[in-house]
Amino acid sequence: MNRPTITKYNRPEHIRDYPTGTNYQAGHLVDKNAGWRTFRPVIDKETCVNCLVCYLVCPDGVIFKSEDKVDIDYDFCKGCGVCANECNVDAIKMEKEVK
Amino acid sequence: MSNTTAAKPKKINAKNITDKEYFYGHKACAGCGGSLAVRLALKVIGENSYSVLPAGCMSAVGFIYPQMAFNSNACISMFPGASSMASGVAAGNKALGRKDTHAVVFAGDGGTADIGLQALSGTIDRDDKVIYICYDNEAYMNTGIQKSGLTPYGTKTTTTPAGDNLPGTLTEKKNLFEIIAAHGIKYAATASIGYPRDFMNKIQKAKEVDGTSYIHVYASCPTGWGSATEKSVETAKEAVDCGLWFLAEYENEEFKLNKNPKEFKPVKDYLSNQGRFKHLGEEDLDRIIANRDKKWEKMRKNWIK
């Protein structure tokens, strides 16, 4: 598993459901960041040359290498636009998020 | 302590770096430079990292129970105690016989140059096996943009407001890189998220040091700088290209300038893209440029062989 995914979180019901002390499993995610977006990046796979710059510079690491060059984990993309700005061949466009 | 080997080590790039993400699902602002620095550093350091973070942006956004954004071992320390806790982690792992572990600190400029300086100095003095990474966004951002020891002259922050009487911060940025180098540390370097490959390769060098190493990475903060989120990486590159930040290393007790631009891009362009500098007048700009030139004269004279 290259990156953590959302786990279903059941709120503790008894005190023993809490960990002993402030320790918890590494890479445990219960909450998406998708709701932060106003714009979402869309990659034009034809134009994309698979240089991997977008993959490198994403502050959240949501762009990943896939069978079709690169893809985006929209659960955790915040729509910052760094990928679109840094793409050297203009393959990424920021489109208004439709709720 | 030399890091050179007979064969030149392979350069790290997007193709050969691990696909695994070690800092994921965090609540940093969109476009956060600091989070990019943490993400890339952990990709280089890998599975055996034990990250220690003091109070600051990266710890605040990464460990909100039960959302744990570090996909490897990580612990929050007291604000002044990141370096000392990391030293303890290194000592503990050593005593327990664990091989190839890396204690890594991710601390902000405030947590390093101000409140954390004593502990960092102690770690270097003991040469504990710690990779200390300072992500520099030039203010106490987590608490709402207050001036730190690494806030440059003329910056508008909430504790150094710019108005009719004062131009923002009155003091110059501390020469933290040189202060660390003066300890005789085995390896120190400056970097920028605007030059991510250079940053990652410096992290790789730090990883190979048997002792303390220090990387000072310039990390833009769109929220605190009043700049566009999408320009985060570009801004961090511009800082280097206009000479207000520099890429250098300290190794084998010698300074080395990595990038020496023939011509600087205009400082004015870099500053005008950020809300925190919008109030600056001609005099302030001249002063900033003069100080830049003074520093570069010294670096060009002494840090180039």
Add this chain to the structure above:
Amino acid sequence: MSQKKVFVSGDEAVALGARLARPHVVAAYPITPQTIVVERISEMVEDGSFNTEFMHVESEHSAISAVMGASAVGARTFTATSSQGLAYMAEGLHYASGGRFPVVMMNANRSLALPWSIFGDLRDSLSLLDSGWIQVYVENAQEALDMTIQAYKIAEHKNVLTPFMVNLDGFILTHTYEEIHLPEQEKVDQFLPAFETPNKMSPEEPKNLGFSTSPEDNMEFKYQQHKAMMDSMEIIKQTDKEFGELFGRYYHDVLEEYKTEDAKAVLITVGSVTGTARVVVDLMREQGKKVGLIKLRYLRPFPKEELKEAVKHAEVIGVLDKDISFGYEGTIYTNVRSVLSELSGIRSVNFVGGMGGRDISKTDIGYMFDSMLNPQTTEKQKNVEFINMGVLTDE
């Protein structure tokens, strides 16, 4: 019992106890009167008899921070400090207890500036009584060594996982010499199991430690901390018994009663002054005075039920505090008085003395008992009395 006899100071006894406990990491900063502890440990590291990672930290804050870092990867740790150093670590004490890191620390009780004083009183540890650490106060060098070992067994117990402070009176105990028995290493290894905890980072199970909680979850962690400290009482008693069985020395776990069965006036003491008080009790008993003594060993967790049981037949309780919580009364007195509020008909007096190294003599203790046995009229009887003041006051 083939325990070797050695002639050592309180500080040296602690260093020997620490070595026997085999901590993986020791990080400490020198401060009078704890310095001998770190010096002896350094010597033992140098001669190879103490196999530990000794860190020369650059401040006490870094000392507590470093041992927490080591504990956070599953290592057993030790540190030591005193007064100013303890206060500098203050943030770290709360951090360690909330973080459930069972670090063991020796504290040389010393006066807190200002005024500056290197001599002893209990202000330092008592000002941090609420920081969530188990606190024991020892009477002599033998107890100091024994408690340093017991500390690990109690602190690291899976139902406890709470940091532990072993307190020694500065100079009076840290620097005076007595003959003690040195437990055998093999027996200590038997007594102390390896340190296990879920609260750690490891290669097998990566974790995120030291996180933040929202208002929705914070109190639950605090509740757990409190419960663990309350549950530790049982472990403390168990450990005292087990230690006694293995090494031949029992300490009456949370408090020790001396001639209290038919005592009218009972004095409660903490630390090394107990030794002097015992002598005075014997002298006064010879004169036919019905006096008794309670040595309070643990101040946290506070042995409320045990104390209630021990005092219930007395007419008057005196508490000797080498401390004052400015603006109110001695801290130990406040803790004791809350227990007495559940009993009726018992008078109590707080004697504040021995601060900044002021000596407490047999005469002083005799005075305390006499004033308890012969109370003055209600107007003149003070609740809080500073004893052995060198000057007259307007009071």
